[in-house]
Amino acid sequence: MINEEDVIFLIEKDTWMMDVLKYAKSLNLPDWWICAGFVRSKIWDIVHGFKEKTSLPDVDVIYYDASEICEAKDKKLEEKLYSLAPSIPWSVKNQARMHLINKVPPYTSAVDAMSKFPETATSLGIKLDENDNLVLAAPHGIEDAVNLEIKPTPYFTVKKDRMAMYEKRIKNKDWISKWPKVKINHGK
DSSP, X not given: OOOHHHHHHHHHTOHHXXXXXXXXXXXXXXXXXXXXXXXXXXXXXXXXXXXXOOOOSOEEEEEOOTTOOOHHHHHHHHHHHHHHOTTSOEEEEEHHHXXXXXXXXXXXXXXXXXXXXXXXXXXXXXXXXXXXXXXXXXXXXXXXXXXXXXXBOHHHHSOHHHHHHHHXXXXXXXXXXXXXXXXXXOOO
């Protein structure tokens, strides 16, 4: 069974992932993380025994800065990352503004926003601290990711419209075509 220390070790030994983390850290953003598929896909690739990394549609860099919630700032940050590493599909989002997009109450931090992602296996983040040590955030734990289980987060199970969004996302992502051992929980 893979634990949090194993996840950190696996990422630490992945030169590409460490480079991506260093690029993101260079932005000096408050409360920043690289999250979602970046961490989850690494776990699923390892558990599936894949020798090659599964390509990512994007690399999600999130941060929390309530002092400036303009989307234009996120686009400028993406441009800076593209100038450092043009082959990486960067996506930068300030979680202090994402509640407006998601039509939910404001988040209190990047990890709070992560805890309200649709799936527990995707509610994962990693970053480098000031000493370049890896820090893992897993508001719902890593068990579902390690056990290849896709489940809705508690935030998504409490409202019918959110569960409809979850189900649509599961269908659109089609994770089983890439990772055939994944099991989907429809929250029932």
